[in-house]
Amino acid sequence: MTGEPVLADSLEVDATELARFLGLRDHRFFEHEYRTFKPERSVFVQARLDGRLIGTQGIVPYPLFVGGKPLMSGRTERAMVDPKWRTGGLFAQLMRTCVSQAAEKGCDLLWGMTGLKVPFQYSGFLFFEGFYEHALLCVAPTRIAEDLRGQQDRRMRAAKLAATVPSLCLRAAGRFAPAAKLDVLTRPRNDRDVDELYRQLRGRMPLVVMRHEPAFLDWLDAGRGVERFYAYDGEALAAYAYVDLSSRTKATILDFAARDARCMRTLIRAIVRAMSQRGVAFLYVSYNVTNPLLARQRTWLVGEGFVPFHRGGGFVVRPLRFQDYNYLGDMSRWYITRLWNVLYHQAGLPEA
Structure with missing residues (x-):
């Protein structure tokens, strides 16, 4: 391996390569998740080293009402880092790039459903668990x-x-x-x-x-x-x-x-x-x-x-333009149902 990973936000991807990297059977997930609903607000960052894909992190737009006010949030998803790079700070680099791009594209806050506490906290997210x-x-x-x-x-x-x-x-x-x-x-x-x-x-x-x-x-x-x-x-x-x-x-x-x-x-x-x-x-x-x-x-x-x-359950949230911690820091204010978990349905795969 030579040099440092190159990170880029782009919706131009090799969907088959990406599905293989993420362990998904259906490459159509990318078209649906990132290019169908408000693609101008979607973020998808790839990290490559000498042309080889070694990391990904995405943000998908989700419209919310926060205290009755319409805001645009971004859901963090499809985070993956090659095992050889998981101790080198690549996840933090991917997230920093995603945060910057999401803010530039008009997201007011970021959130995600995950049990990965420490990596997200290191990237400025609040973490909640045991609410679901x-x-x-x-x-x-x-x-x-x-x-x-x-x-x-x-x-x-x-x-x-x-x-x-x-x-x-x-x-x-x-x-x-x-x-x-x-x-x-x-x-x-x-x-x-x-x-x-x-x-x-x-x-x-x-x-x-x-x-x-x-x-x-x-x-x-x-x-x-x-x-x-x-x-x-x-x-x-x-x-x-x-x-x-x-x-x-x-x-x-x-x-x-x-x-x-x-x-x-x-x-x-x-x-x-x-x-x-x-x-x-x-x-x-x-x-x-x-x-x-x-x-x-x-x-x-x-x-x-x-x-x-x-x-159980794990939830992370990070402020961007919206920085009212009365909402961001209080899980009891979030009306979260299974709908918040929905991603592209891969036909033929068993449900949890």
Whole structure:
């Protein structure tokens, strides 16, 4: 090896080489993640030595509301350094370049879902852990055997086995709890209805939440087979959820919110009916349990049959133009659901 690595931010890449370096099967991930939604704000830094790829770090734009104010954030992702260079400060160089480029392209703050505490802290990020809870609901006991035979993480298989009986008991106990009379639709009546629901839920509460722009949601959903549920009380949206059907017998609630317990019951029961018709065995959900709004909704989810089985997760955040540490330093203000974890769906790969 000669010289020093050369770092460059460019969306012109050899996608096949990149997929191989990152250990991904589907080279189409790059086109989707970096060239489809607001590519002018995307950052992708490659480090090369004598032409050989030895490191990567990307930033993907994510629109947020922070305290009701629209901001553009950048999600850090696809960090990888060749094992031979992991003690030489290359990750820090990649991140410094990414931070500089993201700020230049209009990002207000950076965040990421990761367990890599020290490298990110060294690069100026705050690190949080233990905030993210996972829960399962058993939809159809007759489909459990088929589901468990499928390829999946052994911890998820164990969680399903442990959650089945408690979930069915919770569902039986709550079946007569009153639900709201709502119209459940597959499309919003207005593209701003979800953002308006969050405005009402937030009140004066400081909150960080995704902006539900149609183009952004379509980009996140691409290739995943997402079904959307919008529950209306007259003209007002009272609850909603996005459900990922890309795994045959386990459906995942990517994002959700409800005005109150009765609205949540209507929403979840509509989802369970739909999933039962599709042969789904389990419904999975995850959320930031430290957020007051999500903590309250967690109680409603448990009442409908969800069994929490694990807390963990790592999250990093770094200020750029937005530097209010009342938000950046307080994980309870972040309305984080599974939607924040979504990346390009690689067809044919097992879900965690």
